[in-house]
Every structure is written in C-alpha cells, then in structure tokens.
Amino acid sequence: MPIELKMPALSPTMEEGTLARWLVKEGDSVSSGDLIAEIETDKATMEFEAVDEGVISQILVAEGTDGVKVGTVIAMIQGEDEGAAPAKAAAPAPVAAKTEAPTAPTPPPPVAAPAPAALVAASGDRIKASPLARRIAADKGVDLAGLTGTGPNGRIVKADVEGAKSGAAAPAPTATASVTTAPAAVPDFGIPHEVVKLSNMRKTIARRLTESKQQVPHIYLTVDVRLDALLKLRGELNASLESRGVKLSVNDMLIKALALALIQVPKCNVSFAGDTMLQYSRADISVAVSVPTGLITPIIVDAANKSLSTISTEMSALAAKAKDGKLQPHEFQGGTASISNMGMMGIKQFEAVINPPQAMIMAIGAGEKRPYVVDDALAIATVMSATGSFDHRAIDGADGAEMMKVFKELVEKPLGLVA
Structure with missing residues (x-):
C-alpha cells in the first residue's frame, strides 16, 4: 500500500514548520537518502531525506505552506513493486475533502492534510490556495475565485496563478492582502511601505526574547x-x-x-x-x-x-x-x-x-x-x-x-x- 510521507520533527522541540521547497515532483522516483524537501524550522532551513524507495505519487502540501504540524501527511510514495493502479485509487480523496469534513467519517491519510484548509478558514473565505499563490495573485491582480486549482484537494498553487491573466476582479486581492497587512495598532500613516512576512526564526526570536525580558x-x-x-x-x-x-x-x-x-x-x-x-x-x-x-x-x-x-x-x-x-x-x-x-x-x-x-x-x-x-x-x-x-x-x-x-x-x- 502507499507510504505516507509525514512532516518530520527535525528537533526535539519542533511542533510545526514551513515546507519551504520541494526538491521532487509527482512521478519522480526516490531512494532512501535522497533529498526530497527543504523544511524551515524556527532556527534553520534543513534538508529532509527519504527513508523509503518508490515513486512520489501525490504531493499534498504545497511548497511555501506555513504552520504544517509535525506528523501531517505531506506526500505519498507508491512502492515501486505496487504498479500504477493503486496510486490512482487515491484520487477520490480530493472529492471527499470537498464535503465539509467535520461530520464525515475519518478519511484516509491523504485527505488528512489539514493545514491548507485551516489557513483558508483564517482568511475568511472558502478559497483553497497556498500562501505563495495568494501572494502572487495579489501582485498580479488575479481574482482567485475565478481559478481552478490543480494542487492537492483542488488547492490553487503557484502554477495556477502564474498561468492566469492579470487584471481580474480587484476585490479578491484586496481581501487577500488583509491577511498579511500590519495590525490596526500599527498605522502606516500613508507612508510608502511593503509588508514583510516574518520567518519562523524571526517569530521565535520575537517570542523568546519578549518572554525573557518579561520573566527573567x-x-x-x-x-x-x-x-x-x-x-x-x-x-x-x-x-x-x-x-x-x-x-x-x-x-x-x-x-x-x-x-x-x-x-x-x-x-x-x-x-x-x-x-x-x-x-x-x-x-x-x-x-x-x-x-x-x-x-x-x-x-x-x-x-x-x-x-x-x-x-x-x-x-x-x-x-x-x-x-x-x-x-x-x-x-x-x-x-x-x-x-x-x-x-x-x-x-x-x-x-x-x-x-x-x-x-x-x-x-x-x-x-x-x-x-x-x-x-x-x-x-x-x-x-x-x-x-x-x-x-x-x-x-x-x-x-x-x-x-x-x-x-x-x-x-x-x-x-x-x-x-
């Protein structure tokens, strides 16, 4: 049966990380020891090695996704001796994901990639898109609502946005921008600026040093x-x-x-x-x-x-x-x-x-x-x-x-x- 590739704990205290970059794509063959992804923790970006042999049959978490919990299934590997048919059997998973999952029976592991859905819920709409896709859409003025996602569970990914025409309806980029703009407590006073996303390392520095000055x-x-x-x-x-x-x-x-x-x-x-x-x-x-x-x-x-x-x-x-x-x-x-x-x-x-x-x-x-x-x-x-x-x-x-x-x-x- 397919092998689940899970978000690894790259340190004893790691609870979540950013899937910074995939070094493989669906259909690639991998062997034990091959580098398959780069994972950003709160301290460093580390390479993630495969421990099993097979073919990457499905990538479930797009690169650039933040807050991926340790243990989340991020991809599936099809054993080389299993043939192609079992890999296709996993296809119904996205359909199951589209029905609102809280009342559905426990889905198989491929459907359990929950981090993207949680991020979408936080944004206030129902569009499934990776953080990278959202940023590109905001820059190009692309309305995400008009796109069909080709990523896991119908998620809009970078390639979908880059292939779309710019100049689509403006409301979507505006709504997306509200997720990353500075909080209301920090007004920009009309000064030209750009909103810079904090790295996991910078978030951890801010949190730990604030705690240090408050508690020590x-x-x-x-x-x-x-x-x-x-x-x-x-x-x-x-x-x-x-x-x-x-x-x-x-x-x-x-x-x-x-x-x-x-x-x-x-x-x-x-x-x-x-x-x-x-x-x-x-x-x-x-x-x-x-x-x-x-x-x-x-x-x-x-x-x-x-x-x-x-x-x-x-x-x-x-x-x-x-x-x-x-x-x-x-x-x-x-x-x-x-x-x-x-x-x-x-x-x-x-x-x-x-x-x-x-x-x-x-x-x-x-x-x-x-x-x-x-x-x-x-x-x-x-x-x-x-x-x-x-x-x-x-x-x-x-x-x-x-x-x-x-x-x-x-x-x-x-x-x-x-x-």
Whole structure:
C-alpha cells in the first residue's frame, strides 16, 4: 500500500514548520537518502531525506505552506513493486475533502492534510490556495475565485496563478492582502511601505526574547578590559599557526576566556528551573551569529577544554553552516551561556538579552584606543567594554561580579588561555 510521507520533527522541540521547497515532483522516483524537501524550522532551513524507495505519487502540501504540524501527511510514495493502479485509487480523496469534513467519517491519510484548509478558514473565505499563490495573485491582480486549482484537494498553487491573466476582479486581492497587512495598532500613516512576512526564526526570536525580558530579572555588570596583551599574543599565535591554515580571531579567544571564567566561578554556569537549579560542570558557549533571517547561536561544546586553534576551526565551520541555514539541531540547541560580539560593527557597549534557559550572556563591545591608567600613569591602551547580563533569580550580583573579574584577568593576562 502507499507510504505516507509525514512532516518530520527535525528537533526535539519542533511542533510545526514551513515546507519551504520541494526538491521532487509527482512521478519522480526516490531512494532512501535522497533529498526530497527543504523544511524551515524556527532556527534553520534543513534538508529532509527519504527513508523509503518508490515513486512520489501525490504531493499534498504545497511548497511555501506555513504552520504544517509535525506528523501531517505531506506526500505519498507508491512502492515501486505496487504498479500504477493503486496510486490512482487515491484520487477520490480530493472529492471527499470537498464535503465539509467535520461530520464525515475519518478519511484516509491523504485527505488528512489539514493545514491548507485551516489557513483558508483564517482568511475568511472558502478559497483553497497556498500562501505563495495568494501572494502572487495579489501582485498580479488575479481574482482567485475565478481559478481552478490543480494542487492537492483542488488547492490553487503557484502554477495556477502564474498561468492566469492579470487584471481580474480587484476585490479578491484586496481581501487577500488583509491577511498579511500590519495590525490596526500599527498605522502606516500613508507612508510608502511593503509588508514583510516574518520567518519562523524571526517569530521565535520575537517570542523568546519578549518572554525573557518579561520573566527573567536581568542584572547588568560592565568591566573595561585592556586588550593589548591579548592582541600581542594573538599575533604571535597566528604567525605560528599560519602553516596550518588557522587564523585566530579575538572572538575565538574571548570564547575561551568566558568558558574558563564559568568553570572557575561555577555559580554562574547554571540554569534556573523553578524550585531547582541546574549546575553545569561543562561550559558550552553559544555564539551569536547574524544570518539573513535573524540570529542563531551555534555552540562550542566544552570550550574550556579545547585549544584556541580547535575553537577557531569549529567556529569558522559553524558560522558558515549557520549562514547557509545548514546547522543541525545539536549544533545550536543547548549551551550553558552565550557571547555576543558587536565590536566589529563599532558598537562601544551594549546589554544583551538572556536566552533562557541560560542564565547569562556576555556582550562584547569594540576594542578602541582610550586614555588608560597603566602602572599609575596615564597612557593610551586598547580597551573594550564587556557587559554581562545575569538572571538574578539564579545568580547573585556578587557572583556575577566575581565572574566578570575572572574574565577580565584572563583577557588581560592571556597566557592562561593557552596553558
């Protein structure tokens, strides 16, 4: 019998995702391990592999569809030894879907692709169309009511809209636009603008950081750190590592310094858990990386016990994967503390928002020449400001201050980073 291809859970916390792109079409043969789709989660766009052999007999969820629940049947695979006849037997499914389903008997899995119908109901009309088709229709001025859908269950898809003539009745695009326009609380005041759809990542960032500021009492502690010795050591290490193709960044060295500081002050290497607290014996550092769709934090695991060259190599690889949207869940989920460096953009100082369940994040500002007292005399030194944000439910101010002091000492006397 046909094999159901279901929306996968690509991470332990994933409940739904966006079917970003199909890499196959109906009639294509697939084997175990073949890439068949790209799924956008709240953190990255990940490739989905086939685990069975056969022919894609039916695609039930169009690419571009948001909010597809984990476990939803998104396509059907016909086993290669079953012949073509069984595949046609699935054809009545769309007919069953057209009768209002709440009172109908439980349909076979192909009909259970419910996400598109739910989206249509939310729009206030009964037209079945993918989000991508709706956007294209709005741009072209096409009335969706006049189109016949060729997608699953008679759903209007991209190809249907692109083949239609523009200039159809205007009311439909207007109604469609109302789904994606800004809420009434944000008037546009007649200013020219475009409505930009939020990615799953941006939605998650907005939700989690709002929760963080509402639920986590932040305390901020700032130290000025002299960088001259660290910069000198970095130059010497890079000269010796050049033949190995390794080039240390300042951030690589700060990752190591933060990890060592957390191990030396374990009261800051924790997570608040209501009536209990998790005390970590390993420092896994989440490193903020900016990507086109938002921000993601790949993790350097056990950074305190890794060499600077290993941290540099791992960080370069993780940053590249992050920018390509190819990070695997274990590479960005977890971490005991975070570091966010905006110094390369000239930001002198800032206060970062804690990413729960972590209890601290280090915000790194730009290293710059400043007047500085060196050996009781005023001199010019390269100085940066580092600000630690701490969850005050789990970390007392005195403990946060001790950790910041250790971090400052490690950076100013950097031989401890290579010992």
